[in-house]
Amino acid sequence: MVFTARSEPARAAILAAARQHFTRDGYERTTIRAVASEAGVDPAMVMRYYQSKPGLFSAAVDLDLHLPDPTGLPIEQAAGLLARHFVTRWEGELADEAIMIMLRSAVTNPTAADRVRAVFGGQVVTLVRAVTGDSPDSELRAGLISTQLLGIALCRYLLRLPPVAALDPETLIAAVTPVLEQFLTGPLPAAAETDATRTASARHDG
Amino acid sequence: MVFTARSEPARAAILAAARQHFTRDGYERTTIRAVASEAGVDPAMVMRYYQSKPGLFSAAVDLDLHLPDPTGLPIEQAAGLLARHFVTRWEGELADEAIMIMLRSAVTNPTAADRVRAVFGGQVVTLVRAVTGDSPDSELRAGLISTQLLGIALCRYLLRLPPVAALDPETLIAAVTPVLEQFLTGPLPAAAETDATRTASARHDG
Numbered sequence: 560m561v562f563t564a565r566s567e568p569a570r571a572a573i574l575a576a577a578r579q580h581f582t583r584d585g586y587e588r589t590t591i592r593a594v595a596s597e598a599g600v601d602p603a604m605v606m607r608y609y610q611s612k613p614g615l616f617s618a619a620v621d622l623d624l625h626l627p628d629p630t631g632l633p634i635e636q637a638a639g640l641l642a643r644h645f646v647t648r649w650e651g652e653l654a655d656e657a658i659m660i661m662l663r664s665a666v667t668n669p670t671a672a673d674r675v676r677a678v679f680g681g682q683v684v685t686l687v688r689a690v691t692g693d694s695p696d697s698e699l700r701a702g703l704i705s706t707q708l709l710g711i712a713l714c715r716y717l718l719r720l721p722p723v724a725a726l727d728p729e730t731l732i733a734a735v736t737p738v739l740e741q742f743l744t745g746p747l748p749a750a751a752e753t754d755a756t757r758t759a760s761a762r763h764d765g
Numbered sequence: 766m767v768f769t770a771r772s773e774p775a776r777a778a779i780l781a782a783a784r785q786h787f788t789r790d791g792y793e794r795t796t797i798r799a800v801a802s803e804a805g806v807d808p809a810m811v812m813r814y815y816q817s818k819p820g821l822f823s824a825a826v827d828l829d830l831h832l833p834d835p836t837g838l839p840i841e842q843a844a845g846l847l848a849r850h851f852v853t854r855w856e857g858e859l860a861d862e863a864i865m866i867m868l869r870s871a872v873t874n875p876t877a878a879d880r881v882r883a884v885f886g887g888q889v890v891t892l893v894r895a896v897t898g899d900s901p902d903s904e905l906r907a908g909l910i911s912t913q914l915l916g917i918a919l920c921r922y923l924l925r926l927p928p929v930a931a932l933d934p935e936t937l938i939a940a941v942t943p944v945l946e947q948f949l950t951g952p953l954p955a956a957a958e959t960d961a962t963r964t965a966s967a968r969h970d971g
Binding site: 585587588662663665666667672675676679680698699701702703705706707708709710711713714715717718719720721722723726729730733734735737738741742745747748749 | 793878881904909920926935936940943955
């Protein structure tokens with residue numbers, strides 16, 4: 560117990576150094592040795608506390624999307640709320656390095672990709688169910704919402720495509736709200752053989 | 766000249782090995798040494814032909830999106846054509862490793878990110894202009910289209926979010942077509958102070 564209390568500053572220093580390295584260098588290029596050196600501790604101490612690089616990553620990275628609770632909100636406001644929340648989470652008062660680390664790392668590292676799947680499979684599905692009630696569509700809606708939100712994160716914060724990176728937050732929110740509305744509460748193609756897809760298919764096959 | 770002709774098989778072997786390594790391991794973990802070993806040549810030969818890892822990457826990776834030419838197509842069919850093309854480019858007869866390498870590498874490597882910006886800033890803007898005519902909106906429309914397309918690529922091919930990865934291609938095309946239509950030809954928020962954003966803002970600030 561005394562050891563736990565005494566280890567707190569070291570743990571905090573290790574986690575801060577890990578966040579910094581994972582954010583700046585990505586998962587692959589971050590080493591236990593570099594994190595330990597930055598934190599002013601021995602690499603063996605990092606290993607004793609966190610066992611491995613994946614263990615350190617999990618401890619350092621907060622993967623809570625802090626999604627808003629739409630309970631009680633009129634359904635037609637839910638998409639706008641989600642769009643606004645998203646921008647706040649990435650660049651406003653809820654922003655932190657963790658979400659950037661998560662995305663950067665998940666592209667090349669299977670452990671990080673597992674965590675992203677768990678986060679989006681859990682937290683976004685929960686939000687969809689809170690808005691639309693439980694339905695067999697909830698997971699697909701959450702998945703489609705994730706494509707648009709992660710696509711913006713990718714283009715605006717990681718790749719920095721100029722027209723997307725340059726958008727002011729309010730314009731971005733206004734641009735993405737109709738898409739989220741479509742995915743959250745709009746009609747979905749039910750399966751490959753719906754009318755919608757047959758029409759789409761017929762249009763372009765000829 | 767004789768040397769050029771004789772070097773062709775070695776160059777082809779190097780490029781094939783490079784594509785394999787970049788695809789499987791990403792940009793960072795791919796080494797000139799490993800590529801040379803796979804191709805059965807000396808690392809010095811790889812350096813002589815391609816100068817550097819970025820040089821090898823550029824030579825190995827074809828960043829042509831092969832976007833369709835919408836000229837003469839009714840404007841309301843353009844989004845469906847683009848959605849169908851996108852799926853074909855990533856998983857149909859136009860699929861290759863290059864586009865996967867491009868995306869995986871761009872997230873962690875500035876050189877690769879530069880190329881993605883150039884590709885999307887060039888090829889997607891050209892498509893938008895072919896559909897809508899030249900307008901000050903073209904770049905923003907191309908950027909927004911890129912967020913949705915790259916978001917699907919990220920979630921379906923790299924992160925493999927289960928509900929997105931499991932979609933059959935026709936359903937995916939049907940799901941994404943309305944979004945592309947919105948971004949390609951629908952109304953856009955002009956700037957932060959449009960009615961649309963003021964409304965969105967007012968809705969959630971109270």
